[in-house]
Amino acid sequence: MKTLIKNGTIINADGRINANVVIEGETIVEITTEEVQADVVIDATGMLVMPGLIDMHVHFRDPGQEYKDDVISGSETAVAGGVTTCLPMANTTPINDNASITRAMIAKAKERGLIDLLPIGAVTQGFKGDRIVEMGDMIEAGAVAFSDDGLPVSSSTVMRAALEYSRGFNSFVISHSEDCSLCRHGVMNEGPTSTILGLKGMPSEKEEIAVARDMLLAKLTKGHIHIAHVSSAWSLKLIELARKEGVSITCEVAPHHFSFSDEHLLTYDTYFKMSPPLRSKCDVEAMKEGLRSGLVDVIATDHAPHHTDEKFVEFDKAPFGILGLQTLVPLTLALVKEGVITLERMVELTSANPAKILHLDNKGKIAKGMLADIAIIDPEMTYVYDEKLNKSKSKNSPLLNQTLTGAAVKTLKSGRVVFDFPNCL
Amino acid sequence: MAYRHKDLLGLRELSKEEILFFLSSAQAFKDLNNSEVKKTRSLHGKTVINAFFENSTRTRVSFETGAKRLGADAINFSASQSSAQKGETLLDTIHNMEAMKTDIFVLRHPNSGAAQFVAQHSDACIVNAGDGLHEHPTQALLDLMTIQEHKGRLEGLTVVIIGDIFHSRVARSNIWAMKTLGMTVKLFGPPTMMPAHVDVFGCHVCKTMEEAIEGSDVIMMLRIQLERQDGSTPFPSTREYSKFFGLSSTRIKLANPNPIVLHPGPINRGVEINSDVVENPEVSVILNQVENGVAIRMAVLDILNRNRNS
Numbered sequence: 001m002k003t004l005i006k007n008g009t010i011i012n013a014d015g016r017i018n019a020n021v022v023i024e025g026e027t028i029v030e031i032t033t034e035e036v037q038a039d040v041v042i043d044a045t046g047m048l049v050m051p052g053l054i055d056m057h058v059h060f061r062d063p064g065q066e067y068k069d070d071v072i073s074g075s076e077t078a079v080a081g082g083v084t085t086c087l088p089m090a091n092t093t094p095i096n097d098n099a100s101i102t103r104a105m106i107a108k109a110k111e112r113g114l115i116d117l118l119p120i121g122a123v124t125q126g127f128k129g130d131r132i133v134e135m136g137d138m139i140e141a142g143a144v145a146f147s148d149d150g151l152p153v154s155s156s157t158v159m160r161a162a163l164e165y166s167r168g169f170n171s172f173v174i175s176h177s178e179d180c181s182l183c184r185h186g187v188m189n190e191g192p193t194s195t196i197l198g199l200k201g202m203p204s205e206k207e208e209i210a211v212a213r214d215m216l217l218a219k220l221t222k223g224h225i226h227i228a229h230v231s232s233a234w235s236l237k238l239i240e241l242a243r244k245e246g247v248s249i250t251c252e253v254a255p256h257h258f259s260f261s262d263e264h265l266l267t268y269d270t271y272f273k274m275s276p277p278l279r280s281k282c283d284v285e286a287m288k289e290g291l292r293s294g295l296v297d298v299i300a301t302d303h304a305p306h307h308t309d310e311k312f313v314e315f316d317k318a319p320f321g322i323l324g325l326q327t328l329v330p331l332t333l334a335l336v337k338e339g340v341i342t343l344e345r346m347v348e349l350t351s352a353n354p355a356k357i358l359h360l361d362n363k364g365k366i367a368k369g370m371l372a373d374i375a376i377i378d379p380e381m382t383y384v385y386d387e388k389l390n391k392s393k394s395k396n397s398p399l400l401n402q403t404l405t406g407a408a409v410k411t412l413k414s415g416r417v418v419f420d421f422p423n424c425l
Numbered sequence: 426m427a428y429r430h431k432d433l434l435g436l437r438e439l440s441k442e443e444i445l446f447f448l449s450s451a452q453a454f455k456d457l458n459n460s461e462v463k464k465t466r467s468l469h470g471k472t473v474i475n476a477f478f479e480n481s482t483r484t485r486v487s488f489e490t491g492a493k494r495l496g497a498d499a500i501n502f503s504a505s506q507s508s509a510q511k512g513e514t515l516l517d518t519i520h521n522m523e524a525m526k527t528d529i530f531v532l533r534h535p536n537s538g539a540a541q542f543v544a545q546h547s548d549a550c551i552v553n554a555g556d557g558l559h560e561h562p563t564q565a566l567l568d569l570m571t572i573q574e575h576k577g578r579l580e581g582l583t584v585v586i587i588g589d590i591f592h593s594r595v596a597r598s599n600i601w602a603m604k605t606l607g608m609t610v611k612l613f614g615p616p617t618m619m620p621a622h623v624d625v626f627g628c629h630v631c632k633t634m635e636e637a638i639e640g641s642d643v644i645m646m647l648r649i650q651l652e653r654q655d656g657s658t659p660f661p662s663t664r665e666y667s668k669f670f671g672l673s674s675t676r677i678k679l680a681n682p683n684p685i686v687l688h689p690g691p692i693n694r695g696v697e698i699n700s701d702v703v704e705n706p707e708v709s710v711i712l713n714q715v716e717n718g719v720a721i722r723m724a725v726l727d728i729l730n731r732n733r734n735s
Contacts (some may be wrong), residue, residue: 198559
């Protein structure tokens with residue numbers, strides 16, 4: 001079957017072109033300005049045609065907490081946000097620390113067939129922080145990287161081993177950077193707002209100390225460290241230093257950390273409670289600068305569904321986390337509209353760079369021979385992100401019922417339309 | 426200007442006029458409390474529940490006394506005997522008691538923001554009787570009433586608050602209100618007991634006890650809240666704390682003429698404050714604070730009840 005996407009503006013990391021995309025089967029076969037006969041014709045007039053987004057950091061809560069989300073609802077949420085590849089973290093129940101669980105997660109995603117699901121395995125068995133997992137076995141099963149996300153790897157010796165061992169499989173470790181001894185009972189950023197609210201704070205140094213340690217271990221081992229959900233200005237300074245010194249280090253920033261500051265917590269809204277916490281306005285500006293300058297490699301959502309009942313409690317008792325997949329495009333486009341980044345840089349951050357880091361040679365670009373994972377985005381569409389549009393089983397987004405601008409209106413996975421606003425197909 | 430809101434959650438948002446309205450209203454109830462029959466009927470037929478999810482004696486008794494003197498049916502509820510221990514959520518607990526037609530909840534809770542959370546989801550009036558490290562508005566109001574009585578004014582006075590500022594909701598409520606009222610507020614305590622971003626209060630932070638006391642009209646000592654230190658040690662010993670951060674008769678001499686000393690209680694004698702200060706009637710107004718507490722709480726309950734009915 002041949003599909004034609006016509007009249008759109010194709011955005012790649014290295015430039016844009018007004019042209020038509022021709023797809024046959026799962027693959028892009030031609031980029032042309034000619035009108036081509038096709039079985040399916042998609043008119044993308046006024047739309048941006050981008051490579052399918054790759055989200056390197058999601059939580060689908062499957063297995064174990066399927067009442068929050070599962071691989072199926074997670075997949076549906078992803079494609080509704082233009083995301084065609086997801087990396088779910090290992091903090092499931094049971095923890096994804098062996099090949100059997102990895103295989104089961106992938107099989108479930110394939111059954112629904114909306115996205116490519118590339119699991120991140122645990123670094124340590126049972127998240128206990130001592131023995132590293134069978135990385136080789138898990139990579140054979142489909143795992144792509146390793147992280148105890150949700151918890152740091154406290155022992156430097158264990159982290160060293162993880163970096164050294166994963167390097168041997170051409171894989172890498174994702175650091176949940178947190179010095180837990182410095183954040184006892186903290187529930188938000190430590191700053192003027194936490195002082196006003198009387199909420200215990202987590203200083204940004206608890207992140208920076210861990211970033212510093214892990215970049216030094218990457219230097220020692222020549223392994224690749226990827227810093228998850230960077231939230232503080234000093235973390236970025238440290239990453240910049242490490243990179244200048246030739247350390248193999250990459251990093252991601254979540255949309256909420258470049259969109260909101262800790263002042264949003266003044267009403268004790270638990271939907272703004274997340275870890276790492278929303279930081280100061282200066283940190284938010286530093287994230288934007290990092291995104292602009294090229295220092296930040298990836299935008300990843302840290303999509304973290306939680307049930308309403310769990311969030312509808314006193315602030316201290318609510319779990320950390322925010323939905324992200326369906327607000328990734330509007331929040332990132334807001335940066336483009338603000339002039340912080342270009343559309344090309346948006347593609348670099350959300351697709352091209354993740355593909356490069358993950359060695360996905362057939363993704364991250366709209367070009368001949370690439371897999372036809374495509375997000376067709378209407379940058380001007382204004383809509384209310386409400387419960388009808390929300391595909392997650394959870395509702396924990398402070399943006400729910402807010403008016404947003406910019407959305408994926410059609411998502412193609414391997415050449416097949418899997419989302420047509422507002423519904424998954 | 427009267428106070429028109431359903432709840433009293435904190436003093437940060439209150440205007441000068443609203444704060445003074447509470448103080449002037451409390452004076453009438455203080456007069457009542459000093460008369461032979463300490464009873465009025467303004468809350469007759471109303472139900473007030475003291476919902477205490479955290480231990481307290483004086484605040485609970487003060488509210489209970491106030492509610493009963495206003496003619497309300499005052500019921501005490503403490504979390505240790507409650508369904509909260511069985512896993513029920515705070516809001517479900519409140520809604521169940523609300524279904525029993527409760528008019529006012531006096532809520533004490535260990536989590537900051539709990540009073541605001543309940544107030545947003547309850548039709549009953551909510552009085553914040555202390556939430557986590559956030560605010561304790563009636564304590565600050567009774568402090569202000571006591572200061573006004575003894576100094577004859579509030580505006581222009583210099584107050585120093587000494588001790589565990591980080592863990593003190595009393596300090597927070599007082600700081601906001603005092604600044605609104607045109608008072609100068611200084612803070613002092615070990616740096617480990619000072620919020621990391623104390624600048625947000627806009628108060629001068631003193632470096633020594635001497636600097637703290639000098640030029641002060643009012644000295645407000647705070648209790649060391651050892652139960653809230655989360656295992657970390659904010660100071661090496663009570664002996665050292667007393668030496669560098671404790672209040673003695675000698676140190677009081679550095680203050681402005683006729684200073685007064687406040688303390689929210691309970692007192693750790695010989696640690697944060699010496700007995701010779703506590704027992705000195707020329708400076709210590711600690712028991713006046715307790716007396717005024719009942720009057721303030723009566724004023725708050727009475728005003729919120731009127732707002733509910735209007």
